[in-house]
Amino acid sequence: MYDAARNQIRQYLSSWVNSPDNPKFAVMIEGRWGCGKTHFIQSLVSQPDFTKRKTIYLSLFGVSSLQDFERQLFYAASSKAIKIMHQGVGFASSLFSGAISVGSGGVFSGSADIGKAVESTLGQVTKAADAINEALVIIDDLERCGFDQSELLGVLNRYIEHGNSRVILVANTQRIDDKKFEEFREKVIGQTFEIPPDPKAAVAAFIAEISESVARTLIVARTDRIEELYLLSGFNNLRAIRQFLWFLIGMLEATDQKFRENNGLIDSLITQAFIFFMEFRLNLGGPENSLAILDLLPEYGDDDPAQRSFYAFRIEKDDPDTPKRKVILKYNLINGIETAITLRQWIDILNSGTVDAKRFNAELAGAPEVNGPDSWPSWKRLWHIWSWDFSDGSATEFDSDIGDICDGIEEGRYENPLVVMYVVGVILMLLDEGLIEDVESGWVQRFKRYIDEIVIPSLDLDSFGATRWSFDSGYEGLGYAHRENDDFVEVLSHLQQAARDWYSDWKAEPVAKHLIETLKSDYFAFLGDLKIVNGKGTQRFLREPILQTIDEDDFVNAWLSLGRQEERLLTGYFEDRYDQVPELILTEGPWWHSIANRLLIKIDDEPIMPRKSQLLDLIKGIERLVDDRLEKARLKSLFSEPTCQTEIDLGWTLAPSTTAT
Structure with a gap:
């Protein structure tokens, strides 16, 4: 067995099927569920010039006995069609479907001669057997067979060894536990190919199935991104891509035209839809990384219906990554996602599979991609300073934002600890670059006073929880500028110690x-x-x-x-x-x-x-x-030191506040 490129497999199969010499062995096409085995083989045999042999395709899904299989095989062979894709109709029903006829009047007609009818039927069975002997027979879903696969291979071997059939078996052999299978496999199967997933071809094929529409146009323009997301996912389940695309179509069709024209918004929407659908709805991560749709919400007690921050972080550096954090790291979303719609609406859409267009578009209006930099606070625009294009005359806006952030500090405008530390990081960054002047006592001492005078007096339990965060990563997709800088660490330590003191006082009574x-x-x-x-x-x-x-x-x-x-x-x-x-x-x-x-x-x-x-x-x-x-x-x-004290760091029990001001 070897892993070959698909075009090489096609060339081999074409030569093998059409060879004038009888190879007297079957070919196995194997791969994991969803890797595209069925799509590959069906696409191949559907080509008009692939073979002139009668092609019989049977799926064993739901076939419970060897007798049922033989009935289906003979029914398919009796059809006058050159190619027949067949599943689930038995031989007996072929008598009534017309695939096998019994006299001109039918077996139940008043003029029927039973003896002639039986003779006619046996004749057609003989013709069906002869047709099988010269056919290309494809047996799919071998691992889903309801009887011993070894019995199946024994029957097929009659047509391989003693006839001129070409038999292709399609299976996920990892799911076959028949002990006799390997023995029969060595005798009957002469060549095995493992089908590697081909997301590029699969995505193109699945998109081709979508009728012309605005949604299809949007998806086609982002084919490369969908392929990239699939590769990042690490999954080998192409069938899941088809399910995702149909899920995505419903969302894009519900999107108002003005939002469809926002490329950044559509890009973000598709990325979020892929991650949430594949990882949380289909839960393809396996038992060791199991996730449910409700896991989109923050881990500890955040039931804010307007929540848009999708994130996960480690409380301690040595803590193992949770399944949710593994997802974030897998897709290179270190600081999480500020979602296009609320997490609550994502949960409703994933659970129901339907989109409430009115609610959906109302929330898209609040998406970060819709509310661009003009709506951001000055500290957030300055955080993005390295992406500014000053050739457009934005130097005046830069000066204005510098003035606004300094006014915000003087006026005590920033109370949320998470935002305060963003402001600290931005000011220290600008100071390092010589883009802002130092203050009289130094910015570190100025921020310490600000914390004592503004932040701590405004604390409540929610904002106290924010101070317990590690600040190793940010939220809303932003990290903390100068996080490793000694001055930043000194200000953060002051904030956290002052918050601990506040909490001790609060807890006392x-x-x-x-x-x-x-x-x-x-x-x-x-x-x-x-x-x-x-x-x-x-x-x-x-x-x-x-x-x-x-x-x-x-x-x-x-x-x-x-x-x-x-x-x-x-x-x-x-x-x-x-x-x-x-x-x-x-x-x-x-x-x-x-x-x-x-x-x-x-x-x-x-x-x-x-x-x-x-x-x-x-x-x-x-x-x-x-x-x-x-x-x-x-x-x-x-026998051990006591670990439970009356004062315990509760940082991991208190989710950070996500309301930026």
Whole structure:
């Protein structure tokens, strides 16, 4: 077996099929599913001058027995057509289709002579067998056969060894587990070709299937880009490209004309559609890199319906890449994508396969490619300074942007920590290039004061989360200028330390009140602050022991104010918290015991017996939750250093804010 170029395979097959000498062996065409085997062979035999032999093409998909296969083979051979592509119609049905006729009146006609009918039928079967002996027989989907492939090869060998048939077998042999197959393969198959994927030819062929339309014109103009994306994907599934193109057509047909004329927008839309369709809808990455459509959303608790930032980052440099981050790196999108439409609409389109044209175009109006540099803040335009063409007179705009970014600092216009660090990077870059003057105390000290006076006082939990980011990569497709510069690192360190101090002050008292109020007002948001709950909470205390800061009586009163179903299930929801981070139980376990003691007091004061039983059941729930886990954690702590502190870096639990100002 060897991997040959397709034109060499064509030349070989043409010579082999039409040879006056009988080679007395079959040819195997093999390759992975979706690599284009079927398309290759069907395209080849459809050429008028390929062979004068009768061509019979059969797919074994859904064929459950050797008898079914023989019926289909004889039916195809009985057809008067020179080439027949056949799948799923049995020999018996050929009697009624007219492929095999039984007398002039038919077998059921009043004048039919049964003996003559049988004689006529046997005669046609003999003719069919003779036709097979001289035919080109192509058997596709060998691995999908419902019976032993070795039995199939035994039947075909009769026509190969004792007739003059040419037989081509098409298969993904990696999916064949018939133990006898290899033995028969050595006897029957004389030549094997592996079909390498040919994305260029496949894309061209699939596009040719699309009727003339505006969508087809847009796709044809971007054929090279689609081929490039396919090569970057690393997939060997050409069939998936056909599915993608039909998916893409629906989107492009729904796009308003004014947006179709925006080449940058269409380029971005096609890139995003390819990545999201192939990686998240078809999930072609395999079990080790499995992705679902909902994985388009940020990992931790970001349910912003206007979210357009598709990204993934590592919290620590040594952390392994997640499947989502592998996708971003695979397509060279280091800083992620600012999507043309919201991630929520992408999810809806991928799930349904349909496009709401009105909603789609309304969101395209907010795409970065539609809202160009004129709509950007000055710091973002200056970030792109190396792409400016100053021959167009834009030096005046440059000076204006320098003035605006400096005014923004003086006016305290930048509060989002992510944006502040962009401003820091841009100013340091311009200073290094001599394009801006230094300030009296130096820009580093100026930014430190800005952080203390403007950024920290405006912090809330969301913007605090942004400060915990590593800042190794940016968002909206932008990295941080001068990220490795010592001055940048010094300013960033000051920001993060000041933010940690703010968080310590915030946590000292307000956190307990916050959790109690959330428990009473939004049950699952309360749980979502402490464990992973889809679409609820921010998981900000996912790895931090925090319950012990809550007054026991306040918690019990809030707990017992819930509905009885929510009241009963509460402790069960906490099992995931302690199973994921077992050391938390060392700090929170004794607090739960205190809660149980408060419930015992409630039981003593409760006059209604059924209610006493309900409260007792809550105590049993605490015991099931805490006792075994606490004992195991304490034993483990005897043999290792404690890893759970009252102050833990929560950076990975808090998604960065994505609202740039």
